[in-house]
Amino acid sequence: xxxxxxxxxxxxxxxxxxxxxxxxxxxxxxxxxxxxxxxxxxxxxxxxxxxxxxxxxxxxxxxxxxxxxxxxxxxxxxxxxxxxxxxxxxxxxxxxxxxxxxxxxxxxxxxxxxxxxxxxxxxxxxxxxxxxxxxxxxxxxxxxxxxxxxxxxxxxxxxxxxxxxxxxxxxxxxxxxxxxxxxxxxxxxxxxxxxxxxxxxxxxxxxxxxxxxxxxxxxxxxxxxxxxxxxxxxxxxxxxxxxxxxxxxxxxxxxxxxxxxxxxxxxxxxxxxxxxxxxxxxxxxxxxxxxxxxxxxxxxxxxxxxxxxxxxxxxxxxxxxxxxxxxxxxxxxxxxxxxxxxxxxxxxxxxxxxxxxxxxxxxxxxxxxxxxxxxxxxxxxxxxxxxxxxxxxxxxxxxxxxxxxxxxxxxxxxxxxxxxxxxxxxxxxxxxxxxxxxxxxxxxxxxxxxxxxxxxxxxxxxxxxxxxxxxxxxxxxxxxxxxxxxxxxxxxxxxxxxxxxxxxxxxxxxxxxxxxxxxxxxxxxxxxxxxxxxxxxxxxxxxxxxxxxxxxxxxxxxxxxxxxxxxxxxxxxxxxxxxxxxxxxxxxxxxxxxxxxxxxxxxxxxxxxxxxxxxxxxxxxxxxxxxxxxxxxxxxxxxxxxxxxxxxxxxxxxxxxxxxxxxxxxxxxxxxxxxxxxxxxxxxxxxxxxxxxxxxxxxxxxxxxxxxxxxxxxxxxxxxxxxxxxxxxxxxxxxxxxxxxxxxxxxxxxxxxxxxxxxxxxxxxxxxxxxxxxxxxxx
DNA sequence: TGGTTGATACTATAGACAGCATGTC
DNA sequence: CTATAGTATCAACCA
Numbered sequence: 001x002x003x004x005x006x007x008x009x010x011x012x013x014x015x016x017x018x019x020x021x022x023x024x025x026x027x028x029x030x031x032x033x034x035x036x037x038x039x040x041x042x043x044x045x046x047x048x049x050x051x052x053x054x055x056x057x058x059x060x061x062x063x064x065x066x067x068x069x070x071x072x073x074x075x076x077x078x079x080x081x082x083x084x085x086x087x088x089x090x091x092x093x094x095x096x097x098x099x100x101x102x103x104x105x106x107x108x109x110x111x112x113x114x115x116x117x118x119x120x121x122x123x124x125x126x127x128x129x130x131x132x133x134x135x136x137x138x139x140x141x142x143x144x145x146x147x148x149x150x151x152x153x154x155x156x157x158x159x160x161x162x163x164x165x166x167x168x169x170x171x172x173x174x175x176x177x178x179x180x181x182x183x184x185x186x187x188x189x190x191x192x193x194x195x196x197x198x199x200x201x202x203x204x205x206x207x208x209x210x211x212x213x214x215x216x217x218x219x220x221x222x223x224x225x226x227x228x229x230x231x232x233x234x235x236x237x238x239x240x241x242x243x244x245x246x247x248x249x250x251x252x253x254x255x256x257x258x259x260x261x262x263x264x265x266x267x268x269x270x271x272x273x274x275x276x277x278x279x280x281x282x283x284x285x286x287x288x289x290x291x292x293x294x295x296x297x298x299x300x301x302x303x304x305x306x307x308x309x310x311x312x313x314x315x316x317x318x319x320x321x322x323x324x325x326x327x328x329x330x331x332x333x334x335x336x337x338x339x340x341x342x343x344x345x346x347x348x349x350x351x352x353x354x355x356x357x358x359x360x361x362x363x364x365x366x367x368x369x370x371x372x373x374x375x376x377x378x379x380x381x382x383x384x385x386x387x388x389x390x391x392x393x394x395x396x397x398x399x400x401x402x403x404x405x406x407x408x409x410x411x412x413x414x415x416x417x418x419x420x421x422x423x424x425x426x427x428x429x430x431x432x433x434x435x436x437x438x439x440x441x442x443x444x445x446x447x448x449x450x451x452x453x454x455x456x457x458x459x460x461x462x463x464x465x466x467x468x469x470x471x472x473x474x475x476x477x478x479x480x481x482x483x484x485x486x487x488x489x490x491x492x493x494x495x496x497x498x499x500x501x502x503x504x505x506x507x508x509x510x511x512x513x514x515x516x517x518x519x520x521x522x523x524x525x526x527x528x529x530x531x532x533x534x535x536x537x538x539x540x541x542x543x544x545x546x547x548x549x550x551x552x553x554x555x556x557x558x559x560x561x562x563x564x565x566x567x568x569x570x571x572x573x574x575x576x577x578x579x580x581x582x583x584x585x586x587x588x589x590x591x592x593x594x595x596x597x598x599x600x601x602x603x604x605x606x607x608x609x610x611x612x613x614x615x616x617x618x619x620x621x622x623x624x625x626x627x628x629x630x631x632x633x634x635x636x637x638x639x640x641x642x643x644x645x646x647x648x649x650x651x652x653x654x655x656x657x658x659x660x661x662x663x664x665x666x667x668x669x670x671x672x673x674x675x676x677x678x679x680x681x682x683x684x685x686x687x688x689x690x691x692x693x694x695x696x697x698x699x700x701x702x703x704x705x706x707x708x709x710x711x712x713x714x715x716x717x718x719x720x721x722x723x724x725x726x727x728x729x730x731x732x733x734x735x736x737x738x739x740x741x742x743x744x745x746x747x748x749x750x751x752x753x754x755x756x757x758x759x760x761x762x763x764x765x766x767x768x769x770x771x772x773x774x775x776x777x778x779x
Numbered sequence: 780t781g782g783t784t785g786a787t788a789c790t791a792t793a794g795a796c797a798g799c800a801t802g803t804c
Numbered sequence: 805c806t807a808t809a810g811t812a813t814c815a816a817c818c819a
Binding site for chain 2 (some may be wrong): 066101102103127130146148149151152159279280281314315316317339364365368371385386393525526527528561563566569598637640644645648688692
């Protein structure tokens with residue numbers, strides 16, 4: 001092992017600050033830092049000749065194995081520091097973990113890291129979509145993972161972690177996120193506790209208290225306002241932009257502020273990125289900009305943009321509402337970007353904006369936190385956002401506004417970026433300037449004391465054996481960022497309440513010692529919110545053997561892990577009717593523990609279930625999106641969430657309610673593929689989804705057996721593709737490839753007890769380990 | 780009478796992680 | 805707790 005690895009910094013942690021923006025003379029030549037020649041060559045091959053000042057400053061300690069927190073604006077090259085620290089650790093025979101907040105970011109970092117493969121760095125990725133088997137993990141040097149996946153890895157434990165030398169925490173300021181911040185915080189705490197002297201490379205946006213975070217991480221604190229492309233931030237009022245440096249710019253033209261600002265920047269050859277606070281607004285504003293943008297495009301540009309609409313994907317040979325709207329906009333050089341788009345639609349939009357075919361893009365905050373799509377001018381129309389905690393608009397935190405501003409200025413295309421916030425009057429302009437743009441961003445505060453977060457993490461800490469007593473629990477929390485910055489009393493109070501909940505819910509054994517029950521272990525492994533697990537378990541407990549799909553889907557939808565859909569005005573009568581029709585069979589009822597759902601929220605769960613049911617009845621996607629006014633992207637997300645929860649439900653059923661495990665497995669497949677029961681077998685074939693399975697079925701192939709030995713011509717006629725038919729028949733012939741028969745899926749890890757249904761209580765005393773439960777018998 | 784305009788009431792509201800084992804149309 | 809834009813509804817008003 002290299003002596004430097006894991007050496008904690010000595011003495012008081014120094015703070016350094018680098019200022020200024022990027023003139024080439026600020027750069028630090030590669031040769032000035034302890035970089036190996038072969039690495040230097042690789043960097044030059046990527047076009048990196050010199051380091052930006054904050055990079056250079058962070059690289060010193062980072063390459064000496066010290067922990068570093070680098071707080072500076074987006075797109076100032078923070079990741080490179082992380083990559084080089086990872087590389088150094090790998091060369092010292094260690095492994096590195098790269099934590100990211102988004103799956104898209106995981107792909108991006110993984111791709112960039114693969115550039116170092118030439119130096120022997122084997123990088124892999126672990127996210128929900130795509131997980132690595134343990135054997136492959138063992139061969140990796142660097143793992144890029146979402147914090148949730150890292151958390152799951154820590155819960156399960158892995159020999160791979162033994163060699164851990166460095167952990168990178170990207171966007172570490174997201175610790176302030178109420179939903180997902182605690183996972184990052186807990187993961188970092190666990191990693192640091194398990195690996196004393198672990199090198200932490202934390203990358204953060206500019207935040208009010210980055211120094212505090214650095215102290216917690218025992219990291220050298222480096223801040224900088226350096227940007228490779230200089231940024232001016234200002235407020236627009238009546239045709240004048242007043243910047244924070246007090247300079248003023250007059251905007252050409254006249255008329256409404258937004259089109260005027262857009263036209264102004266397009267005329268000088270830049271692009272505009274507009275942030276609004278609702279999806280609807282993103283579409284409408286995009287539409288309203290059509291004339292403006294179109295008139296500032298050349299004939300050639302229009303010709304290129306016209307082709308974009310053809311790139312939009314169709315689903316099931318039809319166009320979704322989203323595609324139709326987009327294809328009306330794209331030829332005019334404008335688009336919108338929000339979460340109702342499918343990934344395929346998003347990709348088209350993003351690529352077109354990157355290659356500058358699109359001149360203006362109107363986006364919800366999807367884009368502010370995610371992938372890097374800069375534009376010369378960022379225009380922020382809305383500075384408030386609906387917040388369901390208060391049920392009203394609330395000001396968007398300065399940090400988030402500044403994050404949006406940071407998207408201004410495109411390297412190589414723009415010599416400077418401009419971020420403009422729209423003000424309605426002089427007093428608002430002044431306020432925005434003083435309180436939002438020119439003021440320091442808010443401090444990052446731990447959200448670990450939030451009860452939902454604690455439910456999961458207290459259970460996980462106990463279940464994974466990280467803590468086994470009250471005292472250990474307390475010392476763990478003392479080591480968190482929360483413990484580092486806030487008085488522990490409040491947290492301890494909540495932990496006590498959470499412990500009570502976990503004990504009464506049969507997740508933890510009662511008594512002074514902290515120990516998880518089998519139910520607790522299973523819940524933690526499944527990564528379920530304990531409340532979800534409880535809802536599912538009690539629902540399964542009252543499920544009859546012949547349980548229909550709808551009540552199961554409604555139970556899934558009532559879980560806090562499946563966020564509610566909004567009710568429209570007209571929905572209520574239909575849903576009340578559904579409620580009445582199904583009341584006897586529903587597994588979760590309104591105003592019943594542990595959820596206590598008000599009728600309106602309950603109806604929302606019925607709406608979700610109705611949508612999912614229609615999906616499993618093979619209702620075409622386009623029809624679904626129209627009937628329920630739900631975006632195709634949202635539909636996809638709901639289906640994925642439901643599929644995930646059904647897996648959890650299935651595992652719980654195997655353990656506690658074996659007789660319904662089978663219908664749940666069947667439903668799980670139906671939800672995954674959106675098919676009726678009769679297509680379940682066909683859909684198991686590679687390359688066959690809901691549409692093709694239905695075609696095969698209509699052609700007389702009711703299952704895989706009926707396809708075996710079928711003539712190529714018949715299969716080809718059914719599917720309309722020769723190569724696909726060939727592939728299919730080959731798949732059926734080759735001995736290893738067909739997936740195991742249906743019951744094997746349900747059986748493979750069957751661990752259910754013979755306990756009968758009577759709610760959560762009945763299995764509550766189960767203290768046997770999972771291995772003690774026999775396979776459940778064939779019917 | 781028919782159509783337009785305007786005052787008023789009402790309505791709806793951002794995003795996206797996790798298990799497992801591999802590929803939609 | 806800290807809202808607002810878009811839309812539906814209906815009355816007043818004009819040709």
